[in-house]
Amino acid sequence: MNLIARYSTKTFERLKYSNRGLKLLDEAVAADPNNPKIRLLRGKVAYAVPEKHFHRTATAIEDYKFLIDHSMRENGALTEGDSKLVYELGEAYYRIGRNQDAANCWRKLENDPEYGQTAKQKLQSVAGRPAVEEVQSDGLGMSDFMGVIALATGKALLKWVKHEEKKARKKRKKKERRRRKRKH
Known part of the structure; x- marks a missing residue:
């Protein structure tokens, strides 16, 4: 794993x-x-x-x-x-x-x-440093990391929504073409 x-x-x-x-x-x-x-x-x-x-x-x-x-x-x-x-x-x-x-x-x-x-x-x-000291996080902390994950999730959802909208438009256009063919 x-x-x-x-x-x-x-x-x-x-x-x-x-x-x-x-x-x-x-x-x-x-x-x-x-x-x-x-x-x-x-x-x-x-x-x-x-x-x-x-x-x-x-x-x-x-x-x-x-x-x-x-x-x-x-x-x-x-x-x-x-x-x-x-x-x-x-x-x-x-x-x-x-x-x-x-x-x-x-x-x-x-x-x-x-x-x-x-x-x-x-x-x-x-040398010369305290025996124990508070360590500052370098880079992303856990909350920042979760923010990155949330951002990635949001982007993935937006991509999915756009894909679904594109599929729906194609379906509507196809339906519209069939309707026009029936009229002619």
Whole structure:
């Protein structure tokens, strides 16, 4: 569902399939909350969808924390593959204004060969900022998004009405021609 949504070009389809996919993932986690594969899948999807429309960053944080804790219990330390999760967890915290939590994640990566340089840059970007701050929505908020949907719906209705009017005119003209033929 979420892959269909990702590649859909129609706004309504994107929204519909994203919501269905997220609902199915939530049900899967509820059915088996300790399954790391399901948590990874839901966490990745929740991380990828725009916070301003879906408000799923908290879900991504929950799942990523579960996965990192699970890896620590299994391996005794973070593994090479966990670096991306830790980095994205920091990004998720940052998205919702939890700068201190984001910095804590990025500090763990300072010596990481793949994420070390980026983590240091991210740490500089949050230096001196409050531990928690209100994040301003960039771009469309949910009410603006709904306005866009309403506008698209209105345009579709107008197009349909014009089509129906055109069909009715053709029908009237055809009827008028038949009437004239009968007179002659």
